[in-house]
Amino acid sequence: MDFVNTTIERSTVQLSKADFESDQMVKWCAGCGAHAILAAVERVFPKIGYRKENFCMISGIGCSSRFPYYVNTYGIHGIHGRAAAISTGVKIANPKLSVWMATGDGDSLAIGGNHFIHVIRRNVDINILLFNNQIYGLTKGQYSPTTPMGKVTKTSPQGTIEHPFNVGELVMGAQGTFYARVPDNNIGLMTEAMFEAAKHDGTSIIEIMQNCIIFADKAHNDVIGKEHKDENMLNVKNGQPMTWGKNNEKGLILKDTLLEVVEIGKNGVTADDILVHDAYSQDPGVHLMLAKLAPPHFPMVFGVIRSAMFPTYDDMVEEQIKYAKETSKIKNVDDLLNSGDTWEIK
């Protein structure tokens, strides 16, 4: 991976997985999708190339938010919903840290929704791993803002009556610059997206379709399950045509203003007709359309859906400070105390 952020100091030695393993017992349920996410992170961090002391892992509260205890970095297990705000402070205060955030659909989209949309809007350079298991795991099974409508949970005995958020749409509605969606059962897709997020300057959201085996088992199975994935998963890659299916025979095209599914070889459709993914496009229009797609009529889109360049908040903070230091006559507190109207009494 090519080194991205010149602010963050590189490691002089080659790091390995072991460098990031913590000595704490991992206490997630056996079969929880979180284990795979941890494995992906432990695989990605040594390869990013930063000094190991420059990683900082922040979380809120939830099963997912126990994450910092399980990776050996600097880190804070915060309070419920506030991980984005804590991360913002960490990154602004020390832009030389590579800041990662582990959070859940409750933590970031219920109680933490406001910090989530604001960190995105400001484009603070942090990488957010959003464990979307469509349930509140730690509190044992209440519906969350991503639970599909109609689902029976501990607090919706007759089925929920809430229209869920689509994380990708919310990210883009909040002026997001980076959004990827990955399944917890594909470590390759996960690590790829994490690398891309690390490279991206600005807030990166990686929505991980994570399985909660206890309270919302198989919630994502219709899409990412072995028996469904060929049919229902479209893995996009920048610069590549958007095709999927067992033999990559299906593709997306744009007809009028809407995306449409076609089959290559049928009705005269050729591979050249298929829409090519442009993750780096500034315009969120098509990215939003991609994020919205879902079975039965469409595949669900995975991979890096959006990765647009935009100045980061933390860089601009540094620039304003630099400019102020260069131009202001006030160089220290004594200067400040004595600035403006003062007089001597003798």
Added chain:
Amino acid sequence: MDFVNTTIERSTVQLSKADFESDQMVKWCAGCGAHAILAAVERVFPKIGYRKENFCMISGIGCSSRFPYYVNTYGIHGIHGRAAAISTGVKIANPKLSVWMATGDGDSLAIGGNHFIHVIRRNVDINILLFNNQIYGLTKGQYSPTTPMGKVTKTSPQGTIEHPFNVGELVMGAQGTFYARVPDNNIGLMTEAMFEAAKHDGTSIIEIMQNCIIFADKAHNDVIGKEHKDENMLNVKNGQPMTWGKNNEKGLILKDTLLEVVEIGKNGVTADDILVHDAYSQDPGVHLMLAKLAPPHFPMVFGVIRSAMFPTYDDMVEEQIKYAKETSKIKNVDDLLNSGDTWEIK
């Protein structure tokens, strides 16, 4: 206006502006755009046709949030940022009320951002008047989440470094069903949008480009000012082609995936080529594109941009209760207390 909501009781007498005027002194600055919004509301409420006791006006804190004191309805001047949550409680508890909310860009997009996106997601049937003056007025001039980047304010002496929200995009990213944008200097557009909002079942957002004469004077002037409006304002109407200009000579078309400005009569463009506005479309794609448009290359779009049908949260609450009452054996608390395992001690 045709009567919409059959839950809310109609007035048997014809109401007038006077029925909604409160006896409190209006304390906004002379020249503040809020005065015109009040005038529009006092014009709209009597025409909606509901009993005057069925209106309820909720607000948070800010100049805009003083609104409830100035209309004679039931109402709460709440706490900062929480108007949407209070309104949600009012509407769920009593769906027979017509619930309106007056709020500011700080109140609903800074501290209240989370309640704002959640009320929208749930589609609770309330009408939100969002006074967007791009500044915190009541606290005397700090930048807000809608202040354009680079603007010098009391807390951004070197200009802000924050990418602002676009209200329409945020609404749609949050699964919004109704979004209108209106200028504070056109009472006709304001009242029209308010009528449509009243008719819409679900959360209606009316973003009002409001002038704060003291702390952000003329913030919207480049678009809605007399000298600019012909050039820069596109007022959309459902079923009508999207044209504007002094002589309605400009129009929008869709080219590939992007909107484009054309001139009717030039390059063979005829009135028939112009895109017709479909506010009722379920798909938010084009609505989002319209919300994003802005000068210099595009006009800014006003009017009802989106008004899609979707079940409301409050209706579904009533349905579940009705179903439960019909099917449950537990009809009162005595039934409940004696349900399940109980035994007698004699």
Added chain:
Amino acid sequence: MPDTKRHIIEKESVVVKFVGDSGDGMQLSGSVFSDSAAMAGNDLATFPDFPAEIRAPQGTVAGVSGFQVHMGSEKIYTTGDLVDVLVCMNPASLKSNIKWAKKGATILVDTDSFDNKAIEKAGYKLSPLSDNSLESYNLIKAPITAMTKESLKDSGIDNKTAERSKNMFALGILYFIFNRDTKLAFTYFEERFKKNPKIVEINKIVIQAGYNYAETVEALESVIQVGPAKMAKGRYRNITGNIATAWGLLAAAEKSGRPLFLGSYPITPATEILMELSKHKSLGAKVFQAEDEIAGICSAIGASYTGSLACTTTSGPGLSLKSEAIGLALITELPLVIVDVQRGGPSTGLPTKSEQSDLMQALFGRNGEGPIIIISASTPDDCFYKAYMAAKLSMEHMTPAILLTDGYLGFGSALFRIPKVKDLPAIKPPIAEANDPDYKPYKRNAETLVRQWAIPGTEGLRHRIGGLEKENITGVVSMDPQNHQLMVDLRAAKVEKIADFIPEQEIDGEKKGDLLVVSWGGTFGAVHSAVKLAQDQGKSISHAHFSYISPLPKNTEKVLKGFKKIVVCELNSGQFVNYLRMKFPMPNITQFNKVQGLPFMINELTDKFNQILEEK
């Protein structure tokens, strides 16, 4: 009743604890067992003991889950300090629970689970079953897993499923030990799994197999008999504090004619109240699972404005988040019930443990002068009555009420004598009449200082309220200095006057004496038992357990003045004691505190009482 030749030991009360892996079904065994005890006429109290994680790694100490039952032929006040019978399904559960076993306690272990790997995972070097470390206990080693499988070999279910029934085998053994009819257990399954006869059948087979096994092993030289308790006549059920709280609110809604609205966000240990109320839409309860605690309370304020009995339920961190909005409810003088099921703090703290450390926050956790009603519940069943009273007082006196329970009460259960709604005290909120020409938002009842509740939709009462200071009577915004003083004083006086509507403080014991033990909330059972012990020993000691905290009962000072010494016992560092010192600055008030996420043990308390009584 088993026909046994074994020696029967009569006991007044016994504590049984089931412990095993999170997946071992200990909560179910415990529930079936306590249900049978209740059916057999015992009084009882139960407490589940969850790990903080959902399913921490199998076989580790972190993953142990437990369920404790205290049953007796006398009135049961606590869930029991130490355990008489411990059922251990694996080494880790033995490791983490042996410290709770009384010397000589009966310990039943599934020997099949004690393989080397499991022993090591639990943190043992050697098997505790073979190193004589359990010599002082009555150890029953049973190959429970194997025998469970064996008993089901003809049932047609697979081995794995069969293995999962081992908790029922253990339960069967216990039915023998307690000389209890297994039919009581069968009834449990028959009633609950009507639609699934296979489940009923399997459980019956395994329970009976366990019972039969016990009947034939030698280890069991005696069986224990706990006779029925003398209890007031009536219909009974078992109830947890959280369910009782939910039901108390439903009862208050029905009685007052005000629809119930709950705006809440899940948080341990309060979530059950939200989950329970979600089930009762047939009673018209509107339950809004909000995006956070702030939206929970604010939606409730909106609902309260419309005339609902509005509630919000939470635990400590959530109460913190609600602080600002409580201020809005109190300045708008709207009713609102806030339930705080306290847990270990500060911050996230010990989320699954119990504590009484939110009292100061409840009293003072908001900006400005903001007195409101604070009530606490003493036992799981008392949660019903105190939730009811919180709702009644809040609505009748138009001010928010905080009900303090705790994780110990919320999760714990007790027997509940089912009341009739018609016998509950009337609730008469001060609803303003339509078109009342004299209606003013802050006009007050001269005696109670309570303003009226004018419900949106009502003709002729349109008005606005809000968080800015309001002029008394008219309710218009006012920054006038004298009016502010008046309103601050009125709000305080209104709450103080509620003392006229609550019971006087009772004293358990003599009204004068050497030592008054003061407690409040969920420590009732332990303190009561400890004081009773001391009283039985002839000590000059009395007990005042406070349920009403703000305002305090009118006779509080008189109660305190009757004693040479006062000790306030709390599961915090001393909050109620400091509140009493503020109100009654008397030098003879001492304190006894424990902040360990655990309830008081009776002997800790008696030791302390003796120490104070001996001091000169």
Added chain:
Amino acid sequence: MPDTKRHIIEKESVVVKFVGDSGDGMQLSGSVFSDSAAMAGNDLATFPDFPAEIRAPQGTVAGVSGFQVHMGSEKIYTTGDLVDVLVCMNPASLKSNIKWAKKGATILVDTDSFDNKAIEKAGYKLSPLSDNSLESYNLIKAPITAMTKESLKDSGIDNKTAERSKNMFALGILYFIFNRDTKLAFTYFEERFKKNPKIVEINKIVIQAGYNYAETVEALESVIQVGPAKMAKGRYRNITGNIATAWGLLAAAEKSGRPLFLGSYPITPATEILMELSKHKSLGAKVFQAEDEIAGICSAIGASYTGSLACTTTSGPGLSLKSEAIGLALITELPLVIVDVQRGGPSTGLPTKSEQSDLMQALFGRNGEGPIIIISASTPDDCFYKAYMAAKLSMEHMTPAILLTDGYLGFGSALFRIPKVKDLPAIKPPIAEANDPDYKPYKRNAETLVRQWAIPGTEGLRHRIGGLEKENITGVVSMDPQNHQLMVDLRAAKVEKIADFIPEQEIDGEKKGDLLVVSWGGTFGAVHSAVKLAQDQGKSISHAHFSYISPLPKNTEKVLKGFKKIVVCELNSGQFVNYLRMKFPMPNITQFNKVQGLPFMINELTDKFNQILEEK
């Protein structure tokens, strides 16, 4: 110096108040006037008096804006109870301020503004200038608007602009009244408007015209002379409490070598601190205007973790919202300065008025047992030192500190003797060393119980902290009962030990006597003045003004024990008094309270003192 034949009255101190419509420029007149007073050597204190609305309707009482200056040739402790000279630019301002004028006060009015419409708008039936209602005052009626226009008729500016200078005409009259050289005012404009000579010129013309007018009218029989005060040598400036707070934090950052981070959300009356710090990026201050108060404090916690001097500033409702996160900061044992500029509560309350009613919230407003540092500031200039000390103690003792100021201190100004940063006490945070093999997150200094600050990026110190209870020393998550007790006790003991690092409580007056007057925070000036009056009258009275509240100074009990009676004076319903009662339950502590959004008046206090001293 004016060459005047009029009678000169020497005064030790004078209170002047400028009042007019929000648009009338009263804040500017007041600032110029106080600046000149300072230049002339007076000690002084000022206070602006804004309406709650930005610009309430012109001409109404709601729209009146004021600026009060108390200046003297003696030390000035308050901004003054009643006014000697009142400058009224319109009828509404006279209406709302006449109650603050001393009998016999000089009242200057712009007669041009007293037309019928304006008189009616102000709520007068008849013109107060012609109904003899002002007989007991020294009324100066001047056609200020007309003469302002007249004076500018040759300046080339339009009538409307000219009219807006009328405040400067009034100011000119005051310079004459106070026998002050108008050059002092000219300097003010010359320095500030270097780039706009036209503004300087116009203001000079009008001020001089006002001065000249005064010199020629008969109403002015005497002029007032306030001589220079005796003040300690040094360089001085005028400073408001909010600016002083901001600068104190900057000084602490520089001194400690820890970069300053502020995460804050605007709220009256604290916003100025945020605005001020936004200006000082040249000093490296990172200022994050957050989306709400919670993000403000949480970003600060993140910044603190990285090794910054992290701060958050707010007022009461914002402090409520920060409650939960304060718990996180205290359990993670991170430094954090929380500034609460108190205002009138509860809820939104009286947002532009001052009060001391957040003390209990600061002490107890969070779940669980969570003691932290609480410090208060006494005067606008003291805000500098107390902000500095809050930062110092918080960093050195690794626990959050709340600094309590209030709207009265924050907006008010006083003269500030400029210190040198090198003379400020050293700040030495306990930063952990790279690759320290013994580093453990919760290892503590044996004496202070303080853990180390291990800064991300440092080699060899990687660790995680968080809101769950942690095992002492190692910092791993722990639900162990004994450890929890230990940690609760350690966190409390750590804060208690800070008493070794703060000054002992001073007594102003004798150490023993009949009455000790206790106060804290922004009431210092009024209470000090009132006590001094009583002392001068020979009463046995002393004053203890508390700046350090948690922990209290070590000698507090001793201080209190020296007096027969104690009265605690506060602008709330009695919060510090109750805190003292908790700590020292003594029956002789009484209280004196006022909750009106206004400061104490000296005579209210002396009356109370006399009453207490006379009681048997």
